[in-house]
Amino acid sequence: MLKLLIVDDEPFIRMLLQQTLEELEDEDVEILEASNGEEAVEVILEERPNLVFLDVMMPKMNGFEVCKKIKKENNLQDIYIILLTAKGQEFDKLRGLECGADIYMTKPFNPDEILEKAREILELN
Amino acid sequence: MSNINFERLVSKKQMYGYIKSVLKLNDNVAAVYSINGQVLIGEELLSPSECIEIIINNKVVGYIKGYKNCKEIAEIINYTFEKELTNKALAQETLEKYRETAILYDITEKLSTRLDSKEVVSLIIKEIKRLIKADHVTVMFYDEEVGILKSDNLSFNLGEGLAGSVAQSGKAEIINDVIKDTRYIIGDYYIYSMICAPLMIKDKLIGVLSASVEKPYNYTANDLKILSTLAFQASIAVENARLFEGLEEAFLAMVCSLSETIEKRDIYTGGHTKRVMTYSMAIGEVLEISENDMERLRLGAILHDIGKIGVRDDVLLKESKLTDDEYEKIKMHTVFGHEIISHIKYLSNIVPAVRNHHERYDGRGYPDKIEKENIDIIARIIAVADTYDAMTSDRPYRKGLSHDIAMEELKRNAGMQFDEKVVKAFEDAFILRKIL
Numbered sequence: 001m002l003k004l005l006i007v008d009d010e011p012f013i014r015m016l017l018q019q020t021l022e023e024l025e026d027e028d029v030e031i032l033e034a035s036n037g038e039e040a041v042e043v044i045l046e047e048r049p050n051l052v053f054l055d056v057m058m059p060k061m062n063g064f065e066v067c068k069k070i071k072k073e074n075n076l077q078d079i080y081i082i083l084l085t086a087k088g089q090e091f092d093k094l095r096g097l098e099c100g101a102d103i104y105m106t107k108p109f110n111p112d113e114i115l116e117k118a119r120e121i122l123e124l125n
Numbered sequence: 126m127s128n129i130n131f132e133r134l135v136s137k138k139q140m141y142g143y144i145k146s147v148l149k150l151n152d153n154v155a156a157v158y159s160i161n162g163q164v165l166i167g168e169e170l171l172s173p174s175e176c177i178e179i180i181i182n183n184k185v186v187g188y189i190k191g192y193k194n195c196k197e198i199a200e201i202i203n204y205t206f207e208k209e210l211t212n213k214a215l216a217q218e219t220l221e222k223y224r225e226t227a228i229l230y231d232i233t234e235k236l237s238t239r240l241d242s243k244e245v246v247s248l249i250i251k252e253i254k255r256l257i258k259a260d261h262v263t264v265m266f267y268d269e270e271v272g273i274l275k276s277d278n279l280s281f282n283l284g285e286g287l288a289g290s291v292a293q294s295g296k297a298e299i300i301n302d303v304i305k306d307t308r309y310i311i312g313d314y315y316i317y318s319m320i321c322a323p324l325m326i327k328d329k330l331i332g333v334l335s336a337s338v339e340k341p342y343n344y345t346a347n348d349l350k351i352l353s354t355l356a357f358q359a360s361i362a363v364e365n366a367r368l369f370e371g372l373e374e375a376f377l378a379m380v381c382s383l384s385e386t387i388e389k390r391d392i393y394t395g396g397h398t399k400r401v402m403t404y405s406m407a408i409g410e411v412l413e414i415s416e417n418d419m420e421r422l423r424l425g426a427i428l429h430d431i432g433k434i435g436v437r438d439d440v441l442l443k444e445s446k447l448t449d450d451e452y453e454k455i456k457m458h459t460v461f462g463h464e465i466i467s468h469i470k471y472l473s474n475i476v477p478a479v480r481n482h483h484e485r486y487d488g489r490g491y492p493d494k495i496e497k498e499n500i501d502i503i504a505r506i507i508a509v510a511d512t513y514d515a516m517t518s519d520r521p522y523r524k525g526l527s528h529d530i531a532m533e534e535l536k537r538n539a540g541m542q543f544d545e546k547v548v549k550a551f552e553d554a555f556i557l558r559k560i561l
Contacts, residue, residue, distance in 0.1 A: 012216075015212065015216050016216050016219060016220055016223070019213060019216040019217065019220060020220060025133065108222075108223040108226050108227065109223060109227065110223065110224055110227030110228070110231075111220045111223055111224055112224060113227070
């Protein structure tokens with residue numbers, strides 16, 4: 001069973017991502033959600049999702065920190081992490097690379113691109 | 126709404142938890158059942174006395190069965206689901222907007238780097254086909270002078286046909302079921318519906334953008350919105366591209382004018398420039414130099430002797446052999462030429478052609494005494510072409526040498542005065558009939 005985690009502090013964004021990726025549920029993918037950094041780490045450690053969409057701007061623990069923490073764990077190295085960052089914000093690409101994220105995408109996102117990328121990474125083409 | 130969706134909706138963590146709480150409040154004497162009679166949430170009940178339908182969007186999707194309060198529970202659940210569905214519908218709307226926004230960002234980026242109007246047009250057509258239902262997409266340009274809208278194989282007067290009409294009014298339109306519209310003029314192919322938007326810059330009409338379908342389909346306001354937005358982007362991009370092409374044309378015309386000034390002073394130099402350009406381009410082709418270098422070579426050849434304007438008539442047009450002193454003055458044409466074109470930033474990359482076309486491969490040339498590959502390739506090429514033409518053309522004091530003798534001279538000096546590879550390429554150019 002494939003697992004996908006959506007992490008964003010805004011419930012509406014979580015809903016949009018959920019809606020975008022909904023059709024994958026028919027293809028045996030479980031979609032999980034987390035609303036902050038700490039919860040995300042918990043869920044990742046427990047559920048070991050294959051792919052994580054991770055918002056950068058979150059209070060208390062941001063996306064970079066979550067990513068760094070996860071990538072430090074030996075058995076979680078191959079969880080694919082996509083950072084979501086607001087368009088227009090100076091995205092610190094260096095920081096993104098440093099924390100070990102795999103790629104980043106901007107918000108507002110193109111739903112088609114999100115779905116395509118998810119399919120690609122979960123090998124569901 | 127199908128059964129599967131209801132079951133999925135109900136099994137979502139929050140919804141499930143919420144319904145479970147509601148059922149618990151009712152002491153679990155009622156439960157949620159699927160259409161097939163399976164318990165979805167709550168505990169299986171023996172012979173429930175009540176059975177109320179759960180209706181969403183006028184369809185029965187499940188049941189509340191139990192001993193009491195089933196009607197009230199059903200109402201709560203109906204309300205909750207309606208809310209959930211509204212949320213999902215809103216989310217879909219938003220995603221649609223996100224999609225459009227992403228596409229617009231995307232196309233703005235793509236268009237901003239295009240300066241070729243043909244490329245802009247084909248990119249616009251491609252993007253429209255991707256975003257709206259369309260079997261045909263046409264871009265027509267407005268020729269102000271004759272008042273006609275033109276594309277590759279169509280033309281309309283302003284006001285003629287649907288496109289002409291939109292062009293005239295300046296207002297985008299949806300024309301569904303075109304046959305019913307009196308303005309429609311039947312074209313090469315049959316169409317059912319069409320949307321059309323004008324391409325405008327400020328208030329000036331520059332063309333018309335239209336999309337059409339062959340099979341029955343009614344374009345929506347949303348489709349028109351997308352087309353209009355793309356039309357706006359397209360107008361800017363096309364205008365940019367055309368201004369740029371116009372600039373390039375004007376610039377080239379200026380360069381040719383500049384070159385012509387020499388021809389007017391000295392007939393020999395004029396014809397010479399044209400021939401050197403022909404020979405140089407042929408060499409460039411054989412050597413397969415880059416497109417960029419070919420362009421530099423062309424402009425460089427046209428302007429290589431521009432500095433001669435700074436050489437006095439009595440020296441430049443002297444019919445007998447030159448004295449050493451006079452020779453030194455002629456040599457200055459390389460430096461003068463550089464000074465003349467130094468005012469034009471756009472020509473900075475052809476300076477070697479003008480300044481260094483008299484350098485020698487062995488470093489014993491002028492004015493800079495640079496050698497071998499330190500001499501820009503365009504200068505090395507023009508050097509060969511230039512010398513060849515000087516040898517083969519008639520002068521007041523001697524007749525021109527034959528092709529064979531001139532070639533021999535070039536080969537004799539290959540490696541010393543000239544780059545061997547360039548001389549060889551020149552020879553090949555004749556053999557390959559690149560020069561006739």
